[in-house]
Amino acid sequence: MRDALPHAAHRAGVAFHPQRALVIGVGNAYRRDDAAGLVAGRRLAAAAAGRVTVREASGEGAGLLDAWEGAGLVILIDAVHSGARAGTVRRVDARAEAVPAGFFRYSTHAFGVAEAVELGRALGRLPDRLIVFGIEGKDFTAGVGLSPAVERGVARVVRRALAEIDADAARRGPRPQEG
Amino acid sequence: MTSRTRTIKVDALARVEGEGALYVKIKDDQVQEVRLRIYEPPRFFEAFLRGRRYVEAPDLTSRICGICPVAYQMSACAAMEDACGVEVDDRIRALRRLLYCGEWIESHVLHIYMLHAPDFLGYAGVIPMARDHPQVVERGLRLKKVGNDLMTLIGGREVHPINERVGGFYRAPARREFTAIAERLRWACDAARETVRWVATFPCPEFTQDYEFVSLRQPGEYPIDRGRIVSDHGLDIDVRDYGDHFAEEHVPHSNALHSRLQTRGAYCVGPLARYSLNADALSPIARDAAREAGLGAVCRNPFQSIVVRAVETLYACDEALRLIDAYEPPDPPAADVPPRAGTGHGCTEAPRGILYHRYTIDDEGGIADATIVPPTSQNQAQIEADLRRLVQASLALPNDELTWRCEQAVRNYDPCISCATHFLTLHIERV
Numbered sequence: 159m160r161d162a163l164p165h166a167a168h169r170a171g172v173a174f175h176p177q178r179a180l181v182i183g184v185g186n187a188y189r190r191d192d193a194a195g196l197v198a199g200r201r202l203a204a205a206a207a208g209r210v211t212v213r214e215a216s217g218e219g220a221g222l223l224d225a226w227e228g229a230g231l232v233i234l235i236d237a238v239h240s241g242a243r244a245g246t247v248r249r250v251d252a253r254a255e256a257v258p259a260g261f262f263r264y265s266t267h268a269f270g271v272a273e274a275v276e277l278g279r280a281l282g283r284l285p286d287r288l289i290v291f292g293i294e295g296k297d298f299t300a301g302v303g304l305s306p307a308v309e310r311g312v313a314r315v316v317r318r319a320l321a322e323i324d325a326d327a328a329r330r331g332p333r334p335q336e337g
Numbered sequence: 338m339t340s341r342t343r344t345i346k347v348d349a350l351a352r353v354e355g356e357g358a359l360y361v362k363i364k365d366d367q368v369q370e371v372r373l374r375i376y377e378p379p380r381f382f383e384a385f386l387r388g389r390r391y392v393e394a395p396d397l398t399s400r401i402c403g404i405c406p407v408a409y410q411m412s413a414c415a416a417m418e419d420a421c422g423v424e425v426d427d428r429i430r431a432l433r434r435l436l437y438c439g440e441w442i443e444s445h446v447l448h449i450y451m452l453h454a455p456d457f458l459g460y461a462g463v464i465p466m467a468r469d470h471p472q473v474v475e476r477g478l479r480l481k482k483v484g485n486d487l488m489t490l491i492g493g494r495e496v497h498p499i500n501e502r503v504g505g506f507y508r509a510p511a512r513r514e515f516t517a518i519a520e521r522l523r524w525a526c527d528a529a530r531e532t533v534r535w536v537a538t539f540p541c542p543e544f545t546q547d548y549e550f551v552s553l554r555q556p557g558e559y560p561i562d563r564g565r566i567v568s569d570h571g572l573d574i575d576v577r578d579y580g581d582h583f584a585e586e587h588v589p590h591s592n593a594l595h596s597r598l599q600t601r602g603a604y605c606v607g608p609l610a611r612y613s614l615n616a617d618a619l620s621p622i623a624r625d626a627a628r629e630a631g632l633g634a635v636c637r638n639p640f641q642s643i644v645v646r647a648v649e650t651l652y653a654c655d656e657a658l659r660l661i662d663a664y665e666p667p668d669p670p671a672a673d674v675p676p677r678a679g680t681g682h683g684c685t686e687a688p689r690g691i692l693y694h695r696y697t698i699d700d701e702g703g704i705a706d707a708t709i710v711p712p713t714s715q716n717q718a719q720i721e722a723d724l725r726r727l728v729q730a731s732l733a734l735p736n737d738e739l740t741w742r743c744e745q746a747v748r749n750y751d752p753c754i755s756c757a758t759h760f761l762t763l764h765i766e767r768v
Contacts, residue, residue, distance in 0.1 A: 216403070218496065220478055277464050280468045281474060
């Protein structure tokens with residue numbers, strides 16, 4: 159019989175290799191463009207297999223602090239609802255600058271990605287490097303599938319995230335053989 | 338004397354889970370109007386449940402709330418089992434109660450530490466509070482995680498768990514799977530006790546209300562997953578008679594129906610009600626903590642709800658340990674619940690108060706009718722009554738303090754719109 163409680167590899171609690179970049183895709187798969195972060199994370203899992211660990215999160219802030227605990231480079235990707243043109247990509251180096259409050263659309267009881275980053279900063283619980291990519295969404299109604307402009311934004315984020323991951327690996331130098 | 342009008346207006350942010358606003362109008366030092374506006378669009382759950390199968394109700398309704406999905410699942414299961422004339426055995430019931438403890442811990446700790454404590458300590462939110470009190474906030478995060486992980490262990494995931502079904506569970510964890518979480522729950526009991534001590538020191542306005550408290554009551558246990566519906570004004574009814582005593586009505590300023598006692602109007606559900614009607618059923622450690630915190634047998638000050646919530650968190654940790662200690666995996670993990678035509682009722686204690694479900698199904702299990710009455714809907718009229726009296730009693734406060742006090746008073750109820758109240762922009766107008 160199939161285990162009713164399988165352990166999904168993309169969920170928090172799965173061990174990741176500390177030398178690997180951690181990608182966290184945030185969003186709601188059933189709110190159209192809100193899924194942009196999840197889609198980008200899944201593409202990165204395929205494009206950088208063996209080099210990244212990918213997790214998915216709903217955006218619940220307190221869980222994010224645990225998700226990135228012990229990680230080196232963390233790339234967090236989420237949909238944004240800031241009024242910019244759909245598909246616009248915004249990059250925030252969260253160690254160097256604050257994530258604007260209200261930048262991300264979804265939050266659980268007003269405690270979402272931006273709050274998690276700022277709480278992590280206050281508690282000294284940010285990873286060594288934390289790059290946040292926001293992809294401007296257009297349609298957050300119930301349903302599945304991204305708007306065409308948001309699809310293009312996801313493709314851009316995947317390219318830029320891969321460049322970040324490569325640059326980080328180069329900075330760290332060759333890593334020991336994995337056992 | 339010149340006529341003077343003060344208006345307290347609260348505009349809310351857009352949010353998926355709940356959108357609300359607050360409006361208070363004061364003229365010549367008399368509160369004229371108080372409106373808690375909930376303008377989140379109706380979500381039509383009761384309508385789209387029609388035509389679905391009876392076994393789908395727990396998973397569908399759990400999507401109503403990301404903070405208390407277990408409550409929706411439990412009330413839905415109870416109602417369907419009632420309709421089908423099936424009673425689950427004690428082992429299944431105990432595992433359900435254990436899962437529910439996880440939700441109480443997770444939900445109560447989120448509210449105490451992240452949303453409500455900043456009000457009492459003079460912070461705009463948890464982030465500036467964390468800068469000054471990092472160890473306290475770390476304790477809250479760790480405590481909340483124990484609740485989340487208990488839900489993941491039993492329910493399959495921490496939000497919208499997937500392991501519950503009409504009749505019981507898809508899979509019952511083995512005893513050994515609880516070893517690690519039991520160790521952490523022992524730490525959580527200590528941390529929850531510290532939490533009670535911490536919130537008991539908060540400055541608390543002198544304010545009491547003559548509530549009619551309504552909660553479940555089950556002899557010998559603190560109410561979580563079953564019981565009769567009782568009040569301190571003599572109500573004592575079977576869950577099946579809910580509709581004979583309570584009525585929902587639409588008020589123009591809210592998209593959430595107001596629930597009232599048919600003969601007496603507003604009433605209060607949630608931690609204050611549960612505690613005041615069931616303090617004798619708390620475990621010894623929780624009762625001691627309540628006494629040490631200065632709570633009497635009944636608590637009518639809504640600003641002390643944060644203390645009661647902390648006591649209930651301690652109770653949930655302690656109760657979870659007791660349930661784990663006595664745990665025997667239900668075998669089979671679920672009772673067989675064949676459908677039969679009829680109406681079923683279910684009511685359990687969500688963290689915010691009683692959550693009532695009623696379904697009518699046909700003999701093939703198709704849902705013909707559904708009614709869901711969440712706790713926030715039941716408390717709306719009482720929240721407005723609190724605000725009316727509170728504002729009237731606090732007119733001497735300057736505008737910013739009065740506004741602060743109003744928001745704090747709304748958060749006393751941990752309503753599902755509390756998400757919005759932390760970002761409210763307030764305007765007080767003096768004419």
